[in-house]
Amino acid sequence: MSRHSLPRQADDFPAWYGAVVSRAGLAESSLVRGAMVIKPYGYAIWEAIQRALDERIKATGHENLYFPLLVPSTVLEREGELVEGFAPEVAVVTHAGGKKLEEPLIVRPTSEAVIWATYARWIQSYRDLPLLYNQWANVVRWELRPRLFLRTTEFLWQEGHTAHETEDEAIAEALRILHDVYADTAEQVLAIPVLRGRKSESERFPGAVETFAIEALMRDGKALQAGTSHYFGQNFARTYDVRFTDRNGKEEYAYATSWGASTRLVGGLIMAHGDDAGLRLPPAVAPYQVVIVPIAGSEGDPARVREASDVLATTLRAAGLRVRLDDREQRPGFKFNEWELKGVPIRLELGERELDGGHATLVRRDTGAKETTRTDGVAGRARELLAEIQRGLLEDARAFRDEHTLEQPESYDVMREFLQAAGGLAVGPWCGASTCEERVKQETRATIRCLPLQRAGSEGTCIVCGSPAVERATWSQAY
Amino acid sequence: MSRHSLPRQADDFPAWYGAVVSRAGLAESSLVRGAMVIKPYGYAIWEAIQRALDERIKATGHENLYFPLLVPSTVLEREGELVEGFAPEVAVVTHAGGKKLEEPLIVRPTSEAVIWATYARWIQSYRDLPLLYNQWANVVRWELRPRLFLRTTEFLWQEGHTAHETEDEAIAEALRILHDVYADTAEQVLAIPVLRGRKSESERFPGAVETFAIEALMRDGKALQAGTSHYFGQNFARTYDVRFTDRNGKEEYAYATSWGASTRLVGGLIMAHGDDAGLRLPPAVAPYQVVIVPIAGSEGDPARVREASDVLATTLRAAGLRVRLDDREQRPGFKFNEWELKGVPIRLELGERELDGGHATLVRRDTGAKETTRTDGVAGRARELLAEIQRGLLEDARAFRDEHTLEQPESYDVMREFLQAAGGLAVGPWCGASTCEERVKQETRATIRCLPLQRAGSEGTCIVCGSPAVERATWSQAY
Numbered sequence: 001m002s003r004h005s006l007p008r009q010a011d012d013f014p015a016w017y018g019a020v021v022s023r024a025g026l027a028e029s030s031l032v033r034g035a036m037v038i039k040p041y042g043y044a045i046w047e048a049i050q051r052a053l054d055e056r057i058k059a060t061g062h063e064n065l066y067f068p069l070l071v072p073s074t075v076l077e078r079e080g081e082l083v084e085g086f087a088p089e090v091a092v093v094t095h096a097g098g099k100k101l102e103e104p105l106i107v108r109p110t111s112e113a114v115i116w117a118t119y120a121r122w123i124q125s126y127r128d129l130p131l132l133y134n135q136w137a138n139v140v141r142w143e144l145r146p147r148l149f150l151r152t153t154e155f156l157w158q159e160g161h162t163a164h165e166t167e168d169e170a171i172a173e174a175l176r177i178l179h180d181v182y183a184d185t186a187e188q189v190l191a192i193p194v195l196r197g198r199k200s201e202s203e204r205f206p207g208a209v210e211t212f213a214i215e216a217l218m219r220d221g222k223a224l225q226a227g228t229s230h231y232f233g234q235n236f237a238r239t240y241d242v243r244f245t246d247r248n249g250k251e252e253y254a255y256a257t258s259w260g261a262s263t264r265l266v267g268g269l270i271m272a273h274g275d276d277a278g279l280r281l282p283p284a285v286a287p288y289q290v291v292i293v294p295i296a297g298s299e300g301d302p303a304r305v306r307e308a309s310d311v312l313a314t315t316l317r318a319a320g321l322r323v324r325l326d327d328r329e330q331r332p333g334f335k336f337n338e339w340e341l342k343g344v345p346i347r348l349e350l351g352e353r354e355l356d357g358g359h360a361t362l363v364r365r366d367t368g369a370k371e372t373t374r375t376d377g378v379a380g381r382a383r384e385l386l387a388e389i390q391r392g393l394l395e396d397a398r399a400f401r402d403e404h405t406l407e408q409p410e411s412y413d414v415m416r417e418f419l420q421a422a423g424g425l426a427v428g429p430w431c432g433a434s435t436c437e438e439r440v441k442q443e444t445r446a447t448i449r450c451l452p453l454q455r456a457g458s459e460g461t462c463i464v465c466g467s468p469a470v471e472r473a474t475w476s477q478a479y
Numbered sequence: 480m481s482r483h484s485l486p487r488q489a490d491d492f493p494a495w496y497g498a499v500v501s502r503a504g505l506a507e508s509s510l511v512r513g514a515m516v517i518k519p520y521g522y523a524i525w526e527a528i529q530r531a532l533d534e535r536i537k538a539t540g541h542e543n544l545y546f547p548l549l550v551p552s553t554v555l556e557r558e559g560e561l562v563e564g565f566a567p568e569v570a571v572v573t574h575a576g577g578k579k580l581e582e583p584l585i586v587r588p589t590s591e592a593v594i595w596a597t598y599a600r601w602i603q604s605y606r607d608l609p610l611l612y613n614q615w616a617n618v619v620r621w622e623l624r625p626r627l628f629l630r631t632t633e634f635l636w637q638e639g640h641t642a643h644e645t646e647d648e649a650i651a652e653a654l655r656i657l658h659d660v661y662a663d664t665a666e667q668v669l670a671i672p673v674l675r676g677r678k679s680e681s682e683r684f685p686g687a688v689e690t691f692a693i694e695a696l697m698r699d700g701k702a703l704q705a706g707t708s709h710y711f712g713q714n715f716a717r718t719y720d721v722r723f724t725d726r727n728g729k730e731e732y733a734y735a736t737s738w739g740a741s742t743r744l745v746g747g748l749i750m751a752h753g754d755d756a757g758l759r760l761p762p763a764v765a766p767y768q769v770v771i772v773p774i775a776g777s778e779g780d781p782a783r784v785r786e787a788s789d790v791l792a793t794t795l796r797a798a799g800l801r802v803r804l805d806d807r808e809q810r811p812g813f814k815f816n817e818w819e820l821k822g823v824p825i826r827l828e829l830g831e832r833e834l835d836g837g838h839a840t841l842v843r844r845d846t847g848a849k850e851t852t853r854t855d856g857v858a859g860r861a862r863e864l865l866a867e868i869q870r871g872l873l874e875d876a877r878a879f880r881d882e883h884t885l886e887q888p889e890s891y892d893v894m895r896e897f898l899q900a901a902g903g904l905a906v907g908p909w910c911g912a913s914t915c916e917e918r919v920k921q922e923t924r925a926t927i928r929c930l931p932l933q934r935a936g937s938e939g940t941c942i943v944c945g946s947p948a949v950e951r952a953t954w955s956q957a958y
Contacts, residue, residue, distance in 0.1 A: 030546065030547045030593070030597070031547075031550070031551055031554055031593060031596060031597070032547050032549050032550070032551060032584060035547035035548075035549060036547070037544070037545070037546050037547065037597060038544055038545040039544055040542035040543065040544045040612065042544075043542070043543050043544045043545055044542070044543070046545075047543065063519035063522070063523070064519065064522050064523070064526065065516070065517055065518055065519045065521075065522045066516070066517040066522055066525075066635065067509065067516050068509045068510075068511050068514035068515070068516065068632075068633050069514070069548075069586075069617055069619065069633050070511050070514060070570070070586075070619070070632075070633065071510070071511070072510055072511060075510055087577070088576065088577050089576065090575070091549070091572045091574070091575035091576075091584070092572060092573065092574040092575065093570045093571060093572050093573075093586065094571065094572075094573045094574065095570070095571040095573065095583075096569070096570035096571065096619075096621045097567065097568065097569075097570075097621030097623070098566070098567050098621075104574075105511060105570070107548075107549075107572065107586070114509070114510060117510060118509070118510070118516060133519065137617075138548055138616075138617065140548065140549070140575075142575045142576030142577075144576070153547075153549075154547050154548050154549065156545065
């Protein structure tokens with residue numbers, strides 16, 4: 001246990017994770033197995049992530065819309081690969097309005113089926129293309145081993161579904177989302193450095209020709225898939241008969257992409273930055289960027305401190321910062337611990353001594369560094385510090401990832417040992433055979449997290465079997 | 480048919496409504512009976528409404544969170560009145576993860592049950608109160624007579640659920656939401672004037688001690704309930720055993736409110752402002768506030784007009800306006816009709832003649848008024864016009880409501896005839912007996928839309944039965 005009475009990360013990372021989620025007030029289990037209640041502090045973080053993604057989704061030319069939750073089972077069943085992929089996970093509505101339904105309805109596990117069945121009505125000509133649509137929604141996938149935020153029976157996400165005239169345009173779309181929406185949000189907003197790559201065949205989304213993903217390394221040495229973007233070729237268009245008249249007057253099937261990022265990102269945020277004292281939130285998503293803790297000595301004038309705290313809060317808010325003034329009747333030490341646990345980037349302490357000197361104390365959550373600043377310049381200084389913290393967390397996480405990346409292992413034995421211990425990411429040449437992929441998984445529980453976006457080829461021989469390599473793969477244990 | 484080939488409102492209001500929803504690209508029916516696809520233009524309006532509500536919900540001290548979609552049927556069944564109210568409308572999940580569930584799960588029709596079952600864990604002491612929480616969610620209520628936006632099997636909404644120490648505080652909360660969130664959004668954002676009142680017993684939410692509502696008059700003379708706020712007393716706390724230690728160390732049950740507003744508001748917006756040419760959107764929620772239509776004459780220089788249009792669009796966007804530049808290859812007349820149908824508040828026409836004179840033509844959607852303005856002052860002028868349109872629509876709707884309100888009918892016969900013809904709102908003294916309420920409903924299909932917030936009493940005799948009146952009721956046919 002740390003002084004915050006959290007389990008230590010090094011002792012028991014899963015216990016640490018569970019304790020942080022619970023004690024920082026992020027989420028809890030609900031009455032339905034595997035579904036969570038997202039509590040206000042956790043939801044505020046999700047809202048910030050939503051805003052960042054939504055801005056980027058719109059800036060890249062997409063519009064939001066909304067498709068129904070319930071999908072007729074026959075519509076889902078038309079798409080063989082989707083059904084095969086999701087059948088074990090779906091929840092089925094058999095009764096509604098007091099009657100048994102003639103046809104069961106599936107609670108959407110994802111919306112490709114209902115959307116492409118509808119696109120058939122919306123797409124007649126190349127003039128109707130591209131369709132660049134996204135929806136914010138809840139989905140249900142029955143989970144056998146649920147884990148708050150990371151794997152829940154119901155989760156919240158955005159799912160984009162686009163239709164295009166050509167293969168090139170569709171692939172460019174899937175990559176644009178990967179780079180300009182997902183990787184940009186992860187790095188610039190969540191301060192999480194990510195690998196951008198292709199999935200191997202065994203890790204692709206059902207029905208996808210190509211799945212692209214961003215992968216992040218957590219502080220326990222495991223990877224987290226933090227967003228995926230799929231190119232489907234004409235598979236869905238064939239299944240749901242989405243044909244259009246192209247520029248030459250010929251009938252063609254439309255090309256599809258879909259892409260999603262979910263509340264799982266909140267889990268990634270916790271595990272990428274948290275330490276033994278709790279969360280460390282990047283300022284861009286912190287519900288409160290600054291918490292003000294008034295320190296009223298037992299002999300001084302508490303009203304004076306409270307008033308000065310109020311004034312400071314107003315000043316900082318006027319400067320556009322998200323501020324919490326913690327004037328509860330608790331001991332300062334209790335409050336310090338709580339706000340450290342909750343990961344607020346800056347704590348501002350204000351006591352009579354500070355007041356007399358015309359200054360305040362600022363404490364950074366990321367480094368613990370403490371400094372004194374004049375109260376008349378506090379907003380400017382807080383803003384500088386927030387920018388430093390945002391940058392610092394990204395650098396920290398990048399340095400951690402670099403230290404936990406095994407480039408070009410000397411031998412398969414070395415790589416196996418590294419992966420078995422969840423030492424991080426191992427990057428080595430691969431022959432492309434699923435047998436080697438499977439062998440690594442059996443022996444280490446690690447999977448190929450990603451392959452280079454460009455099929456550039458590789459020198460040398462497969463780290464697993466010694467046959468000629470076709471590309472370099474990145475392996476890791478993963479969530 | 481009007482020149483926009485819409486049915487005329489006066490001829491067939493429901494047909495007009497359906498045609499506007501469809502042709503303006505707001506929504507369409509989905510593959511599941513009664514559930515709708517909200518299309519991008521309709522969803523953009525909903526996003527604007529969401530923003531307005533969410534701002535006000537937060538400004539009044541509430542936080543967002545999220546509870547699961549699926550509720551164990553036994554949890555819902557504990558609350559007798561809720562179950563009785565919603566049983567005929569629920570959708571039931573009986574199978575999940577490839578197995579029959581031991582206990583069926585209900586797709587939430589509303590979340591009081593799951594939330595209060597959880598509040599039991601969150602509330603121990605008066606120090607834990609109040610809980611001021613809200614969620615944005617989808618709910619499912621099986622509809623026998625679905626109608627896009629107005630009554631759909633699945634709809635999107637926010638539902639607030641608060642817990643309080645005292646009755647007074649809970650009632651004040653329910654009224655604060657009615658005034659500061661719902662009525663304010665309706666009037667200031669949607670430009671829809673609303674009545675604020677109490678519901679009669681027969682119209683209350685299941686389990687509510689008091690239901691407050693905002694009611695708006697549509698242009699066919701029918702009322703629309705546009706938001707409700709309920710006070711539940713200690714009913715839920717008793718059912719779900721939510722007790723707390725009060726300030727005197729005594730055990731008490733917590734007092735509850737809940738309140739919701741939904742995608743139905745989009746329907747209200749259509750029917751409160753629309754005319755025979757289509758939508759008329761208040762600028763505050765219009766996805767585009769200004770549409771620029773370049774008019775390139777067949778002999779002129781189309782590139783010059785296009786460039787000037789681009790510059791104007793940039794100028795207007797820089798001034799904070801939402802602008803659409805319609806440079807599609809269609810005839811101007813076609814575009815004019817389409818943007819009128821879609822209710823864009825201002826159309827800006829720019830042709831070579833205008834360009835030569837250094838001006839542009841602005842056309843108001845609400846009044847059809849056309850004016851010429853200098854291009855160098857166009858952003859300022861557009862902003863003024865938008866403010867006028869926002870105000871004008873509210874005034875129009877208020878004038879319409881006043882003209883369609885029958886105050887103090889001379890006799891029951893007069894009121895009956897008025898209500899049978901869906902002439903609007905009839906306000907008359909009522910004895911408080913449900914028999915009179917029922918008689919009016921049987922004879923006219925009108926219900927009591929609301930009663931005064933203050934039980935102020937009433938002079939005179941019941942308009943229906945002639946017994947002494949207890950208060951003044953507002954009757955109308957309604958959606």
